[in-house]
Amino acid sequence: MARLQVERLGGLAGLGGPLSRIRSRGEIDCQSLSAADRKAVDKLFESHARPKSTRSKPKTLGRDTFTYRLTRATSDGEETIEVPESLLPESLFGCVRDELV
Amino acid sequence: MSRGSRGVAGQGGCCCFIIPTEVLKRFSHDKKLSAEERQAFGEMVRYEKLWRDFRVDRTEHLRAVQAILPSALTAAAAGPPAFSVFDCRNGTKLPGVLVKKPATSTDASAKRAYTQTAAVARFFDQVFGRNSIDNGGMPLNSSIHYSVKYNNAFWNGSQMTYGDGDGQIFVDFTQSNDVIAHELMHGVTQYTLGLDYANQPGGLNESLSDVFGSMFRQWQAKQTVDKADWLVGREIMGPAALARRYTCLRDLSKPAGKHCLAPQVTNFSQYRDGLGPHTSSGIANLAFYHAAMAIGGKSWEKAGRVWYGVLTGSGVKPKMTMKQFATQTRKLAGTLFPNEPAVKTAVDAGWKAVGL
Numbered sequence: 001m002a003r004l005q006v007e008r009l010g011g012l013a014g015l016g017g018p019l020s021r022i023r024s025r026g027e028i029d030c031q032s033l034s035a036a037d038r039k040a041v042d043k044l045f046e047s048h049a050r051p052k053s054t055r056s057k058p059k060t061l062g063r064d065t066f067t068y069r070l071t072r073a074t075s076d077g078e079e080t081i082e083v084p085e086s087l088l089p090e091s092l093f094g095c096v097r098d099e100l101v
Numbered sequence: 102m103s104r105g106s107r108g109v110a111g112q113g114g115c116c117c118f119i120i121p122t123e124v125l126k127r128f129s130h131d132k133k134l135s136a137e138e139r140q141a142f143g144e145m146v147r148y149e150k151l152w153r154d155f156r157v158d159r160t161e162h163l164r165a166v167q168a169i170l171p172s173a174l175t176a177a178a179a180g181p182p183a184f185s186v187f188d189c190r191n192g193t194k195l196p197g198v199l200v201k202k203p204a205t206s207t208d209a210s211a212k213r214a215y216t217q218t219a220a221v222a223r224f225f226d227q228v229f230g231r232n233s234i235d236n237g238g239m240p241l242n243s244s245i246h247y248s249v250k251y252n253n254a255f256w257n258g259s260q261m262t263y264g265d266g267d268g269q270i271f272v273d274f275t276q277s278n279d280v281i282a283h284e285l286m287h288g289v290t291q292y293t294l295g296l297d298y299a300n301q302p303g304g305l306n307e308s309l310s311d312v313f314g315s316m317f318r319q320w321q322a323k324q325t326v327d328k329a330d331w332l333v334g335r336e337i338m339g340p341a342a343l344a345r346r347y348t349c350l351r352d353l354s355k356p357a358g359k360h361c362l363a364p365q366v367t368n369f370s371q372y373r374d375g376l377g378p379h380t381s382s383g384i385a386n387l388a389f390y391h392a393a394m395a396i397g398g399k400s401w402e403k404a405g406r407v408w409y410g411v412l413t414g415s416g417v418k419p420k421m422t423m424k425q426f427a428t429q430t431r432k433l434a435g436t437l438f439p440n441e442p443a444v445k446t447a448v449d450a451g452w453k454a455v456g457l
């Protein structure tokens with residue numbers, strides 16, 4: 001994986017909604033991540049690749065927390081997952097930029 | 102549960118959670134450490150998971166207790182809540198470092214988080230006889246300066262967290278008193294209806310936070326409904342948002358307004374599953390606004406009591422729909438105000454105006 005597209009969703013302002021006036025997107029070169037963070041990102045994609053019934057879904061009581069949509073290119077085309085901020089390596093937080101649209 | 106143990110739970114748990122789980126895991130396999138040390142780190146990892154599950158279980162346990170005991174008894178059984186503020190110092194580990202005397206802190210965010218959280222607790226106590234989020238005196242913890250230029254505030258299941266904003270679109274999220282009440286209210290909903298966070302229950306969940314956030318703002322300003330601004334997040338708008346004439350995050354009186362940075366739908370005919378909770382909540386926000394305006398006076402005295410009564414008197418209903426909530430408020434308005442039929446009429450008309 002080389003480039004990872006990142007979109008921030010949710011939060012108190014409900015980013016990513018159909019009426020949303022803030023767009024929060026970015027991109028990061030995975031080679032710029034530490035080995036541990038690269039591995040963490042790989043694991044996130046791997047756990048989503050498993051059938052839904054075998055995925056461990058943590059109970060969450062978080063409200064207004066962000067979710068991130070991560071997209072990467074694979075040999076089979078693009079692969080997209082959505083993960084809660086609490087599972088995302090912190091080094092990815094900074095790659096998105098909030099813009100008024 | 103004793104007050105002491107509740108205090109520990111409320112403060113974010115054991116000190117080991119200052120160390121990230123990944124680091125704990127690494128230490129648990131680090132051959133440079135002794136076998137005992139490796140084992141200790143391994144146990145810490147397991148304990149952290151237990152702690153996370155405990156938070157969920159505690160919510161469920163308290164809900165069960167409160168379903169049995171009369172609410173006044175649960176509230177009186179515990180003392181008033183303690184308020185603590187933690188400084189994340191632009192990191193993301195919660196809760197952060199304890200701010201020693203937040204009430205007199207030179208850090209305006211710490212002072213605001215402390216003062217306004219205490220004020221929200223007073224609002225719930227004086228208006229509804231509720232003792233903190235769980236009606237059992239749960240300590241109220243807030244973390245400030247979360248992450249870097251962080252454009253958000255959230256409730257993580259056990260505490261409030263506030264970012265500083267990027268200084269462009271948003272400024273410090275502690276600046277709006279209704280935002281503080283909004284986040285704390287997510288805790289109240291968690292310990293009462295326990296609403297899900299998607300589809301209709303998600304929209305209701307968000308609306309309850311906006312409604313009680315706005316109600317608290319009006320109570321603090323001693324405003325009648327006609328004097329209130331009904332805005333959410335007016336004081337957190339940054340210069341770039343203001344330059345585009347966005348004057349608030351949301352407006353309960355005009356959820357789809359051009360001045361709203363986060364506009365919402367206004368009628369149930371626009372609702373569909375998958376619409377985010379912050380978008381669909383406009384329907385129930387507008388219903389409350391119409392009801393409160395038609396009743397007149399102070400929003401927390403009549404409309405607020407009806408909404409609070411349904412929130413706390415319906416048991417745990419994670420899947421409650423907007424229509425079910427509307428039906429319950431119609432019924433309760435008649436029960437609570439039998440000699441004032443105008444209240445029930447106003448509640449009924451409020452929901453009808455949004456297609457419910």
Ligand SMILES: [Zn+2]
Pocket residue numbers: 012063064283287307310
């Ligand atoms: Zn919310």
